[in-house]
Amino acid sequence: MKKIISINLKNNKYNILLSQLDKDFLTAFKKIQKTTSLFIVTDKIVEKLYLQKFSDLLEQQDFNIKTAVIPAGESGKSIKNLSFLYNKALESSINRKSCAIALGGGVIGDITGFFAATYMRGINFIQIPTTLLAMTDSSIGGKTAINTPNGKNIAGVFYQPKLVWINTAFLSSLPAKHIKNGLSEIIKYAVVFDRKFYNYLLSALKNGIISSENFDYIISQSCSYKAKIVEKDEKEITELRAILNFGHTFAHALETATKYKKFLHGEAVAIGMLFAAKLSLELKTCKEKTYKEIKSILQLSHFNLNVKFNAVQFLSLMKKDKKSVDGNIKFVLTKDIGEVINSYVKDDIVLDVLKKFSGATK
Ligand SMILES: NC(=O)c1ccc[n+]([C@@H]2O[C@H](COP(=O)([O-])OP(=O)(O)OC[C@H]3O[C@@H](n4cnc5c(N)ncnc54)[C@H](O)[C@@H]3O)[C@@H](O)[C@H]2O)c1
Incomplete structure (x- = not known):
């Protein structure tokens, strides 16, 4: 091709x-x-x-x-x-x-x-x-x-x-674990931009693996989503490019807490996307169905989604993240597959969801 x-x-x-x-x-x-x-x-x-x-x-x-x-x-x-x-x-x-x-x-x-x-x-x-x-x-x-x-x-x-x-x-x-590392960001594109692409990925996933004949399509789709965003917001000045950070606020906290040793970035982003979906569900920006759809594609990709952590420590790590303004944490939340919004979320709500999320995602 x-x-x-x-x-x-x-x-x-x-x-x-x-x-x-x-x-x-x-x-x-x-x-x-x-x-x-x-x-x-x-x-x-x-x-x-x-x-x-x-x-x-x-x-x-x-x-x-x-x-x-x-x-x-x-x-x-x-x-x-x-x-x-x-x-x-x-x-x-x-x-x-x-x-x-x-x-x-x-x-x-x-x-x-x-x-x-x-x-x-x-x-x-x-x-x-x-x-x-x-x-x-x-x-x-x-x-x-x-x-x-x-x-x-x-x-x-x-x-x-x-x-x-x-x-x-x-x-x-490329070793399988690094293929999986990339897959996480590809799933992110589907969740953020496109239900059709989400469905394509679902059908392409066999035993947690995307076979190589699907690579051309998946990669060119992913590049197109990213290219469109970069064209509109090259330097992340508006909120647009920030939507690519779906799942990343939690992922950065997880990577920092584990000193970048335990999780590859994509593995941390997979858990972070589930957290963002859970937060969206609690805030009622999405329905239970969307939460389950996000969870199921991550499970089908064989990501380990069960992680135990200290919720208070994670809240403070998230607040230090460079995307937080005046101590309020801005999250990318999901409304539906292919639809996200940027929104500030109050600390007490984040803490509450962090507590529910820790060790509870099996
Ligand atoms: N600039 C950006 O927009 C952006 C976006 C996301 C991530 N990043 C950065 O990307 C980095 C992670 O990238 P990565 O996951 O590619 O890691 P990496 O570059 O460390 O590559 C992963 C491993 O695969 C090996 N490798 C590379 N190509 C191979 C091949 N074809 N066959 C066998 N082995 C191969 C590498 O030697 C390395 O050991 C992080 O530093 C992250 O901050 C940047």
């Missing part, structure tokens, strides 16, 4: 290209990159799997390739590694006309984007996502960031790529 989804922003227009063919990528890439100097950033796992083949492909087209490899996993998004990228780029004579290529998951996309935004006041960069989460979420929309010792995504900037190339062939080597 070859599909192009355009993102039309005020000062920047770029394409998401979905294709398994190298020639489609090369044609699109040569349109946006006019010099031969490339800087590929990847992590140690993706390096072993794909870097040589990908570098060869570009070298055959007379590109001049320099590479930088950082450790795999969330720890890769550090100030130390950012500094390593600046040094490596300087040593490799990467200049203002060069292009950085993020070859990897969301970690690589985020740090490479931040590097590209700041190196010599900004150089071109493209995203080649290799995880399901990166293909459907993090590679699109221009959010870049690194972590600091005090927290996640503390230093970041909006900086759009010039191209996103999604090749689902990369998913053949």
Whole structure:
């Protein structure tokens, strides 16, 4: 399948290209990159799997390739590694006309984007996502960031790529737990935007797994939802882009409370979506049927939804979340599958639902 989804922003227009063919990528890439100097950033796992083949492909087209490899996993998004990228780029004579290529998951996309935004006041960069989460979420929309010792995504900037190339062939080597990690955000798109897509996912889920023949459709749908939102609210200034945070306020509290060690982000978001549905039910923004529909797709995906926590601690973590204003927590609540609203919720109600939710979701 070859599909192009355009993102039309005020000062920047770029394409998401979905294709398994190298020639489609090369044609699109040569349109946006006019010099031969490339800087590929990847992590140690993706390096072993794909870097040589990908570098060869570009070298055959007379590109001049320099590479930088950082450790795999969330720890890769550090100030130390950012500094390593600046040094490596300087040593490799990467200049203002060069292009950085993020070859990897969301970690690589985020740090490479931040590097590209700041190196010599900004150089071109493209995203080649290799995880399901990166293909459907993090590679699109221009959010870049690194972590600091005090927290996640503390230093970041909006900086759009010039191209996103999604090749689902990369998913053949992705461990099942990381496929599931991406599935959670895909379910979020269905719940937030589209009942038809929700029904499609229900029928595509077999034993908690989405088989690979469904990937093209699921990924292109997900990219379209995200692209539309980013076009309308590039920098999360209005409330629109915030709806993509459905389930995330609780998820961030859960990730912080467990020091980012116990849950992958998608696993935390799955539980967070159920919490948001429960809160919506208590506030009567949705009916019992909608709550059950959200719960059942998460159960069918085999997410562990039973989590025990300290409700008072979680309330205070949620209030610290960057989406909270003047101590009031703003939630994305569901009205029905495909329909959400942003709403401030009083602390006592949140606390009450947190208490009911803890350990009670089996
Ligand atoms: N910028 C955004 O809008 C945005 C949105 C969501 C998440 N994020 C960020 O994304 C990051 C998480 O991304 P992620 O889940 O892709 O994690 P990741 O980049 O750490 O990748 C997960 C693991 O899969 C490995 N891997 C990658 N591609 C592979 C492949 N094809 N085959 C085998 N192994 C492969 C990686 O080496 C890593 O060990 C977080 O830092 C999060 O903050 C950013």
